[in-house]
Amino acid sequence: MNQSLKYTSLIEKNWYLTYTEYGGADVSQPLPASAFTMDAQVPGDIHLDLVRHGVLPGLYKDMNLDHARWTELKDWWYRTEFSAQEISVGSRAFLIFHGLDCFATIWLNGAIIGKTDNMFIRHEFDAGRQLKKRNELVVRLAAPAYEICVDTKHKNLLWTPERLFCRKPSMSFGWDIAPRMVTCGIWRPVELVVCPKARITDTWLRQLEVNKKKAIIDVIIEHQWVGNGKQAKLDIKIGCVQKTVTIKPKEGVKKISCRIEILNPRLWWPLGYGKPELYDVSVTLCSGKQPLDKKTLKIGLRSLELVQEKQKSGATSFMFRCNGQDIFITGLNWTPLDAIFGSIKNSETTRTLEKLEGVGCTMLRVWGGGIYENDHFYSECDRLGILVWHDFMMGCGWYPQTSKFAQKIDVEARTILKDLRNHACIALWTGDNENDEFWPHLVFKNTLTRKIIQAACDELVPGTPYLPSSPTTPSNPKNPDCWTEGDLHYYNHGSHYKDPANWNIRCRFMSEFGHLSLPSLTTIKKYFSQGREWPLDTFEWKYHGANTTRVARFRGPEKILDSLRACGKPLPRTIDQAVAWSQALQAEALCAWIRRYCEDPEFSGFLIWNVRDNWPQMSDAVIDYEGRPKQVFTRLKGLFRDMKKQWGKNHLSRGNTPCVS
Structure with a gap:
């Protein structure tokens, strides 16, 4: 084995689990092995x-989620043992947690090596001093019920205010x-990385200029x-082009x-406008002829912009x-495929994305x-040619504007941007979902989206x-629901779809809209x-209309x-x-x-709300929780095709760039 080559291994076996009351154990030390009762x-x-293990019933059946609420009140402990090959003197070793949910303390061989409070990002800890065979x-x-500190003096708390004060x-x-x-x-996975000499920590292929003749990277x-x-x-190798530094x-x-510089590049195109061509990329770090680390990825070469310019109207x-x-x-809008992430x-994920490719989702x-x-x-969106408009993870709330919270958002944004910036599919970043719409009088006081995240995007993407x-x-x-610029979200559940409030909308881009229906009978x-x-006017159906918190919803x-x-x-x-009539x-x-x-x-353009349910419920989704398409899904392919053709003709007739389909 090359003793200089960086190596990685997943720590995914022999994990055990237990729980204690919040702070009920000495939290300065790990629990003993004998305390862990469940694999x-x-x-x-x-x-x-x-x-x-039979401690909880099937959570999504009937109203069984109520039986899981006690889990929010407990401390949960994981333990495993793993082997590591002997590392040479001076080597570095790191433990990388790709997803810890959420308020974590980590011990390696009895010593605390780190703490976390953000489930969205990976966390890396130096393990070299503690690592053994x-x-x-x-x-x-x-x-979480006790660890999340809600500031009751914070204004504009809305529903479930604890969500505003944590990164969940x-x-x-x-x-x-x-x-x-x-x-x-x-x-998400846990990974051990041992670095005897060196490692590549980030690779960014910044596309400065891309057209049919050349790509400068x-x-x-x-x-x-x-x-x-x-x-x-x-x-460095991009396709057949190589360079050594x-x-x-x-x-x-x-x-x-x-x-x-790549001459006559094969361009990456969105679905329906050409092939989503991808280049294989490798970066190898060597000392002499000895490889120390290697990164591989795929990139799509394309230029992409959001055009906001005056129209004839x-x-x-x-x-x-x-x-x-x-x-x-x-x-469409994408939400997690399961409430248990x-x-x-x-x-x-691949099956769902390929269904969307089949109907022409761009x-x-x-x-x-x-x-x-x-x-x-x-990576699958890159492969399929599906563009991604991406919110940062904040929604429908006035989040803390403190320096401590801003620092968390800054670290999160920078981590995510660096992780995703090589993906051809990423078309747009937005700071949040509907925060401006909920608090329009506070928009210019929102330093999180207008300073912190903006600065991170300006620098990194x-x-x-x-x-x-x-x-x-x-x-x-301060007027986020304007029809003459920007994007629009609109719902009016319970009305006639041709009600003037619904029918007379003339916006530039509809980024959220939907209509309710039931899931398939088999899923029900x-x-x-x-x-x-049956019938629908029972609390079970309100519960499976996502009202598990007994708070009135507009769905x-x-x-x-x-x-x-x-x-x-x-x-x-x-x-x-x-089922049949609501879906129709x-x-x-x-x-x-x-x-x-x-x-x-x-x-x-438009983005329907939404792709798929994250648990069995009545909703706007076009695919139910079990992956069964609703009636509307079978009509999207022809509808999307027709609307693209119609728009292409209209666009060309107005003297614009022709639309390729």
């Missing part, structure tokens, strides 16, 4: 293990599209050395950059342009009330558009006990009946009829709205 799965979540790793996750998904505390499921666990590589050396090199090793973290456009071609957006499988908006997805999601919030009105942020029968699935089963009644449809007498009306309304929006030749 656990990592990555995972404590709720999954508790169900597996045989190791004990213990993690305490403190009870807002939806976890109960939302109108999600149950209260306050997740807890080691929800600045390759910026961050590398870390253990001690000094005489000479080393970085071998000589460096002089020095202790610590250093950066080096070089410029690479006097309004301001909100249009995406890729490789010089104007793009009409047919897309540690249960989401890459295979299910863009997904990753919603700010959920999570940053893992790298697999963005200068070529990617950024907006402080969605929806937004760039020229007048799986998660409702016999006899409890709910009564809105489905109201919509049927308003549209002059018969009211269902059985659950079979309710959802399809009718969504298709009619989209055709109506597209009558305006200056309208440039």
Whole structure:
């Protein structure tokens, strides 16, 4: 074995789990091995293990989530033992937790090596001094009910205020599209990295200029050395183009950059506008002929901009342009595939994305009330040609403006931006979901989105558009629901879809809109006990309308009946009829709205709310929790195709860049 080569290993076996009262154990020390009573799965979540061991019932059936509320009050402890090969003197070793949910203390061989309070980002800890051939790793996750400190003097608290004071998904505390499921666990992989001499810590391929004739790329590589050396090199390869850069090793973290030009590049295109061509990239760090570390990735070469310019009507456009071609957006909003995030499988992500590719989805908006997805999601969007509009994870609230909280957001934003900036799919960053809309009089006091995140984007992704919030009105942020510029969110559940308030909208870009329906009958029968699935005006259905916190929502089963009644449809007498008729009306309304929006030749795209449920519920989703498409989904392919063609003709007739399809 090359003793100089960096090596990594996943720590995913022999994990055990237990719990104590909050602070009930001496939290300055790890619990003894004898205290751990259940085997656990990592990555995972404590709720999954508790169900597996019979401590909790199946959580999504009936109203069983109520039986899990006690878990928020406990401290949860994980323990494992793992082996590590002997490391040479002077080597560095790191433990990387790709997802800790959330208030964690980590012990390695009895010594505390780190603490965390943000579940969205990976955390890296120096393990070199503590690492042995045989190791004990213990993690305490403190009870979120007690660890989250709500500042009662903070104004504008809205519902479930604890979500504002921690870096956990807002939806976890109960939302109108999600149950209260306050997740807890080691929800992403744990990795040991041993670095005898050096490692590559970051690789950024900044695309300075991309067109059909050439692509000019600045390759910026961050590398870390253990001690000094005489000479080393970085071998860089993008497709068939290679370049070698000589460096002089020095202790610590250093950066080096070089410029690479690719002639006649194969361009990456969004779905429906060309092939999403990808280049294989490798960066190898060598000392002499000896490799020390290697990074591989794929990149798509493209130019992409958000065009906001005056239109003939006097309004301001909100249009995406890729490789010089104007793009009409047919897309949806993406929310996590499961309310227990540690249960989401890459295979299910791929299946869902490929369904969307099949109907011609050109863009997904990753919603700010959920999570940053893992790298697999963005790599699949790169492969399929699906653009991603990405919120930072804040939604519908006035978040603390303290320096301490701002620092957390700064670290989070910079970590996420560096992780995702090489992905061709990323088209737009937005600071939050609907914060400006909820608190328009405070927009210019929001330093988190208008200073902290803005500065991080300016520095780390200068070529990617950024907006402080969605929806937004760039020229007048205090009026985020403007029709003549920016994007719009609009709902009016329970009304006729042709009600003037719905029908007369003439916006530039509709980034959220939806219509309620029930999931499939098969899904209902799986998660409702016999006899409890009908009628709709029961608390079970309100519960599975995401009202697990017993707080009134603007979505709910009564809105489905109201919509049927308003549209002059018969009211269902059985659950079979309710499923069929609610899904039929959802399809009718969504298709009619989209055709109506597209009558305006200056309208440039839409994002339906939303792709898929994160638990079994009635909702706006076009695919239910079990992955079963609703009626509307089968109509999206033809609708998306027709709207792109119609827009392309209108766009060309107005003297604009032709639309390629």
